[in-house]
Amino acid sequence: MQRICKRFLSTTLPNLRKVQATNLKGKKKSSQEWIQRQLNDPYVQKADVFNYRCRSAFKLLEIDERFKILQPDKEQVIIDCGAAPGSWSQVAKKYSGPNSTIIAIDKLQLYPIEGVHILGNQDFTTAHAKLQELLDDKKVHVVLSDMAPNATGIKSMDGENIVTLGYSVLKFAVTVSELDACLLIKLWQCAEAKKLEQDMCRFYESVKVVKPQASRSDSAEIFLLGRHFKGLSTA
Ligand SMILES: C[S@@+](CC[C@H](N)C(=O)[O-])C[C@H]1O[C@@H](n2cnc3c(N)ncnc32)[C@H](O)[C@@H]1O
Numbered sequence: 001m002q003r004i005c006k007r008f009l010s011t012t013l014p015n016l017r018k019v020q021a022t023n024l025k026g027k028k029k030s031s032q033e034w035i036q037r038q039l040n041d042p043y044v045q046k047a048d049v050f051n052y053r054c055r056s057a058f059k060l061l062e063i064d065e066r067f068k069i070l071q072p073d074k075e076q077v078i079i080d081c082g083a084a085p086g087s088w089s090q091v092a093k094k095y096s097g098p099n100s101t102i103i104a105i106d107k108l109q110l111y112p113i114e115g116v117h118i119l120g121n122q123d124f125t126t127a128h129a130k131l132q133e134l135l136d137d138k139k140v141h142v143v144l145s146d147m148a149p150n151a152t153g154i155k156s157m158d159g160e161n162i163v164t165l166g167y168s169v170l171k172f173a174v175t176v177s178e179l180d181a182c183l184l185i186k187l188w189q190c191a192e193a194k195k196l197e198q199d200m201c202r203f204y205e206s207v208k209v210v211k212p213q214a215s216r217s218d219s220a221e222i223f224l225l226g227r228h229f230k231g232l233s234t235a
């Protein structure tokens with residue numbers, strides 16, 4: 001039943017009439033375009049309706065619908081890297097087992113989410129030891145990363161930066177994961193992404209490039225999904 005509801009949530013879009021923004025006077029053209037796009041984005045409206053903190057929720061819902069990362073009947077340990085404002089953690093809490101442990105970390109402030117352990121104002125890349133301490137030897141079933149560095153607009157530099165973040169997540173995931181665990185990493189399409197994908201294949205039986213419908217088609221965003229962690233000894 002839960003899965004059926006979820007499918008409904010992630011694929012059904014409200015029928016929208018185009019809304020024209022008012023009060024745009026004095027704003028830069030790029031801000032005007034952003035406001036106009038937000039107002040007419042069906043996922044922004046759906047996030048509002050279903051009480052998710054942002055539209056990104058639907059990316060994870062779609063991926064989960066296809067690949068069943070979150071298991072409502074299991075006690076999972078889930079780490080959400082780059083979690084602010086918190087919609088992925090909301091989804092993780094809602095669709096994993098009731099006794100699951102969810103840790104959300106972001107370098108920005110994170111407002112509380114019931115049932116989620118919050119680590120706000122923390123840079124993930126320098127917080128591995130802290131996270132491991134918090135885990136207290138518990139093994140992790142799902143590592144999620146929606147982290148992105150601030151974009152400079154220089155494609156090669158941005159690509160390199162997000163892949164570096166991705167490697168930090170991979171390094172952490174292989175250290176703390178349970179056998180058969182999965183890992184989801186957001187990237188931007190770039191030459192370096194291929195190398196990370198190949199390196200993930202050393203540790204995960206299946207690695208797929210995923211682009212959910214909720215990810216804007218004009219964005220370079222993709223997700224690497226590794227499933228069935230093989231353990232460190234096979235690396
Ligand atoms: C696209 S947002 C995540 C949205 C989130 N998945 C949600 O659904 O609410 C990306 C987040 O990554 C965070 N981030 C980027 N680099 C980070 C780092 N090194 N450590 C922790 N968080 C980071 C940013 O602060 C930002 O909040």
